[in-house]
Amino acid sequence: MGGKGCAACGRAQCDCLAHHGRQVVRARRRPRSGHRDDRAHQAVEPGCQGVAAAGCAHPASAGTQGLARGRCTIPGAIRALADASAGFARCRVAAGLATGSVTDRLCAGCAGRAAVGAFEEWTMTDTLIEFVRVNKSFKLKGRRQPAVQDLSFSVRAGEAIGFVGPNGAGKSTSMKMLMGMLRPDKGEALLMGWPAADERARQGVGYVPENPYLYDYLTPLEIVTMGLQIHGRARGREAAQRAMQWLERMGIGYAAHKRVRNLSKGMTQRTALAHALALEPRLLVLDEPMSGLDPVGRKLVADEVQLYREGGGTLFFCSHILNDVERLASRVLLIDKGQLKADQPLQGLLNKGGLVLRYHLVGQPLPGFASDGTDIWRAQIPAGQLWQTLHAIEASNGTLIDVHQGLSLEQMFVDLVAASA
Structure with missing residues (x-):
C-alpha cells in the first residue's frame, strides 16, 4: 500500500490506500520491547475523508501527542479505529480531531487539511447531550432519597439550553452526572456520544x-495558557498571547x-x-455562570x-x-423534585401570555x-390588539411607558412549580 502514497495529499510517506470511496488504514506502532507490531485495522466508513491526510497510518511514536512531520503520534487513536463496536459516529481518529487539537500539526504542505475538517464534522455526533431515563438517589439517615x-432529554448541536429549577430540584446532581463526577x-x-464517565466524552467540551x-498559586494568565497548551490549541508565545x-x-x-489567591470570587469566575x-x-457547559459577578461583569x-x-x-x-x-436560551428545561416538568422553546412559552402594556395618564x-x-x-x-390599544392611548393624550411579553420566565417558573406542589 505504501507505494501508492496518500490518497488525500499524495505524500509518499503516507501508508494509506483509498479505493472505491473507502480508506483502509494500516497502523504500525512500536512496543517497548523494540520490535515492530504490524496491525491492520478496520476500514473507515464510506464517505469519510481526510484520514489519510491526517497521517493516521503513519508510524506511531509511543508516548507523544499530536501529529508531527508525517507521524501519527496520538496514543490510543488507532485503537479507536480498530474498535468495531464503537461505530462510525465514535471513530474520532485520535480522539483529537473532534476538538481540532491535531489539525494544526499535519505534515507540512499537506493538501488534505480541509478534508480533515470534513472528516471531523462527519464523525461527530449531532446529539451532544442525552439523558435516558436517568435516576439517582442518596442515602440519608438510612433511607434512599431520590x-x-x-x-430524559437531549441537546442537539447549535441549541442553547437553559436548565432551571428551584433549590433542591436536582440540577447540580444532573450537572455532576453529565460531567462524569457522579454515576446514575x-x-x-x-x-x-460517549458515556459521561468516559474521559473521551469531555473532548471538545x-x-x-x-x-x-x-490553583491559587498560579496567575490567570498561567491558567488560561496552560489550558490552551494541554488541549493543543496553541503553544508557547502564541498560547500566552491568546490567553491574554x-x-x-x-x-x-x-x-x-x-x-x-488574591482575586475576588467574581474575578476567579471570569478567569474560569x-x-x-x-x-x-x-459544547459549553456552565453551572451558575453569573455567580459572584457584579452587574458590569454579568453583562x-x-x-x-x-x-x-x-x-x-x-x-x-x-x-x-x-x-x-x-436572554441566552433558545429552549428551557425546568426540573422540580428531580423530574422534568417542562421542555419547550422559550419563545413559545413566553408568547402564551400575550402582552403587558403600561402607560402614563393623569385622569x-x-x-x-x-x-x-x-x-x-x-x-x-x-x-392582536396592540395597535388598536396604542391608538386609543394616543387619542387620550396618554404616554406609553413600555410593552413586554405577558408571561415572563419567572412567572412561568412560579406557575409550574406551584402546579407540581
Whole structure:
C-alpha cells in the first residue's frame, strides 16, 4: 500500500490506500520491547475523508501527542479505529480531531487539511447531550432519597439550553452526572456520544462549575495558557498571547499576573470562563455562570456567551437568574423534585401570555387598565390588539411607558412549580 502514497495529499510517506470511496488504514506502532507490531485495522466508513491526510497510518511514536512531520503520534487513536463496536459516529481518529487539537500539526504542505475538517464534522455526533431515563438517589439517615427521577432529554448541536429549577430540584446532581463526577443509579447519561464517565466524552467540551477550583498559586494568565497548551490549541508565545486576549475580553487583563489567591470570587469566575471560552469548545457547559459577578461583569460575560452562541456553539447552562436565561436560551428545561416538568422553546412559552402594556395618564384610564403606580396604568392584552390599544392611548393624550411579553420566565417558573406542589 505504501507505494501508492496518500490518497488525500499524495505524500509518499503516507501508508494509506483509498479505493472505491473507502480508506483502509494500516497502523504500525512500536512496543517497548523494540520490535515492530504490524496491525491492520478496520476500514473507515464510506464517505469519510481526510484520514489519510491526517497521517493516521503513519508510524506511531509511543508516548507523544499530536501529529508531527508525517507521524501519527496520538496514543490510543488507532485503537479507536480498530474498535468495531464503537461505530462510525465514535471513530474520532485520535480522539483529537473532534476538538481540532491535531489539525494544526499535519505534515507540512499537506493538501488534505480541509478534508480533515470534513472528516471531523462527519464523525461527530449531532446529539451532544442525552439523558435516558436517568435516576439517582442518596442515602440519608438510612433511607434512599431520590434526587433525580426518570430524567430524559437531549441537546442537539447549535441549541442553547437553559436548565432551571428551584433549590433542591436536582440540577447540580444532573450537572455532576453529565460531567462524569457522579454515576446514575439507573439509565444512561451520554456526553458527545460517549458515556459521561468516559474521559473521551469531555473532548471538545468547555465546563465551568458554580465554584471553580483554580490553583491559587498560579496567575490567570498561567491558567488560561496552560489550558490552551494541554488541549493543543496553541503553544508557547502564541498560547500566552491568546490567553491574554481572552483575559482582556473578560475585563481582567489588568489582573493577569496576580495570584488567584488574591482575586475576588467574581474575578476567579471570569478567569474560569476565559479558560473555557479560549478553548473554542463545541459544547459549553456552565453551572451558575453569573455567580459572584457584579452587574458590569454579568453583562460582559453574557455578551461573550452570546457571541459564542452566534458563532455556532452549543450552550447548556444552569442559572437562577432568569433574566439571563431569557436572554441566552433558545429552549428551557425546568426540573422540580428531580423530574422534568417542562421542555419547550422559550419563545413559545413566553408568547402564551400575550402582552403587558403600561402607560402614563393623569385622569381616568382606558377600560381594562388597572393602577400600577401614581398615574400609571397597566393591562394584559392579546398581541392582536396592540395597535388598536396604542391608538386609543394616543387619542387620550396618554404616554406609553413600555410593552413586554405577558408571561415572563419567572412567572412561568412560579406557575409550574406551584402546579407540581
